[in-house]
Amino acid sequence: xxRNITIQHNHADKxxxxxxxxxxxxxxxxxxxxxxxxxxxxxxxxxxITVTDIVQEAKVARVSFYRNFASISEVLxxxxxxxxxxxxxxxxxxxxxxxxxxxxxRNRKKLSLQEKQMKDTAKKxxxxxxxxxINTYGYGLEDGCKSFKALNYYTNEEITIPLDPTMTPAExxxxxxxxxxKLKRTEEAxxxxxxxxxxxxxxxxxxxxxxxxxxxxxxxAQIKEELMEYGYxxxxxxxxxxxxxxxxxKPFHYVTxxxxxxxxxxxxxxxxxxxxxxxxxxxxxxxxxxxxGSHVVVKSKDGxxxxxxxxxAGQLAAYYSKGRTAPKVEIDYIQKKQVKKPxxxxxxxVVYYTNYSLMAEPSLKGVREV
Numbered sequence: 338x339x340r341n342i343t344i345q346h347n348h349a350d351k352x353x354x355x356x357x358x359x360x361x362x363x364x365x366x367x368x369x370x371x372x373x374x375x376x377x378x379x380x381x382x383x384x385x386i387t388v389t390d391i392v393q394e395a396k397v398a399r400v401s402f403y404r405n406f407a408s409i410s411e412v413l414x415x416x417x418x419x420x421x422x423x424x425x426x427x428x429x430x431x432x433x434x435x436x437x438x439x440x441x442x443r444n445r446k447k448l449s450l451q452e453k454q455m456k457d458t459a460k461k462x463x464x465x466x467x468x469x470x471i472n473t474y475g476y477g478l479e480d481g482c483k484s485f486k487a488l489n490y491y492t493n494e495e496i497t498i499p500l501d502p503t504m505t506p507a508e509x510x511x512x513x514x515x516x517x518x519k520l521k522r523t524e525e526a527x528x529x530x531x532x533x534x535x536x537x538x539x540x541x542x543x544x545x546x547x548x549x550x551x552x553x554x555x556x557x558a559q560i561k562e563e564l565m566e567y568g569y570x571x572x573x574x575x576x577x578x579x580x581x582x583x584x585x586x587k588p589f590h591y592v593t594x595x596x597x598x599x600x601x602x603x604x605x606x607x608x609x610x611x612x613x614x615x616x617x618x619x620x621x622x623x624x625x626x627x628x629x630g631s632h633v634v635v636k637s638k639d640g641x642x643x644x645x646x647x648x649x650a651g652q653l654a655a656y657y658s659k660g661r662t663a664p665k666v667e668i669d670y671i672q673k674k675q676v677k678k679p680x681x682x683x684x685x686x687v688v689y690y691t692n693y694s695l696m697a698e699p700s701l702k703g704v705r706e707v
């Protein structure tokens with residue numbers, strides 16, 4: 338599939354991009370510079386470190402350093418400011434994290450028990466066969482028999498069937514059919530219960546991921562609104578306030594060097610809004626495979642993108658997922674028109690039946706936030 342196309346920008350777009358380049362920070366370059374300084378500080382005195390040392394360690398151009406920082410001390414100040422923001426958000430979200438952690442532990446234990454019970458229902462078919470064989474061959478059994486051998490006509494193997502010596506053959510047969518019926522009903526109930534529990538875990542993991550990437554109190558307010566809506570925490574403020582808080586928090590908006598707009602949902606409400614109200618059919622949709630993560634949408638007028646944009650969007654989908662600390666994350670991507678939302682599904686939950694895949698390094702490289 339040839340995805341290479343040429344995108345033309347009008348003069349206003351060019352001017353806006355030029356202004357943004359001077360105003361907006363390249364998060365990837367900033368992070369690389371900060372991490373380079375931290376590494377150098379383990380090797381030599383802070384006072385001996387030069388800008389040349391930092392750009393060589395970070396493998397970035399000198400102009401990139403001065404585009405983002407006025408001095409080495411500003412690098413350090415920015416790093417600790419970000420650390421402070423991270424710590425503050427962790428503290429503010431502590432109660433919500435406790436709720437999610439507790440619910441996840443409870444549901445994982447429940448799932449483990451349900452799966453163990455499901456394994457036990459595998460015996461049901463054996464009991465059904467026992468009942469059938471007793472009815473077929475048990476008419477000549479003597480009273481008080483503790484077992485008898487019979488040919489299993491399903492496998493052509495001889496098996497030994499345990500019997501209750503205090504029961505007649507008919508009663509033994511009924512006992513096995515009753516066991517079969519009970520386990521069959523249990524299996525049917527557990528199938529539904531396990532699906533519900535897995536769905537619950539998937540939902541809670543997505544909320545946990547949203548807490549990990551929250552950067553402001555408005556982000557937390559939106560997450561809290563979702564938890565209240567689904568009964569995880571009690572509603573304790575006016576719903577209109579919650580809606581107002583939602584409007585303040587918006588998806589991340591990134592722009593690539595060649596002008597492609599990429600949007601990243603911060604939570605499940607935003608993921609739904611981004612995918613099903615903001616994105617159009619020809620836009621491209623990205624998500625970490627089989628793990629909690631943000632919906633990532635790349636705007637495209639005609640459905641075509643250069644190959645490197647797929648890579649950049651994949652890196653963002655990996656970065657804003659539970660796989661952020663992994664070296665590589667498998668990413669599913671597909672045009673938005675192929676993404677569907679089942680009726681009654683929780684926010685952020687989608688289905689798609691065909692997709693492309695790529696392996697991506699979690700990264701913010703190649704984009705700047707708008």
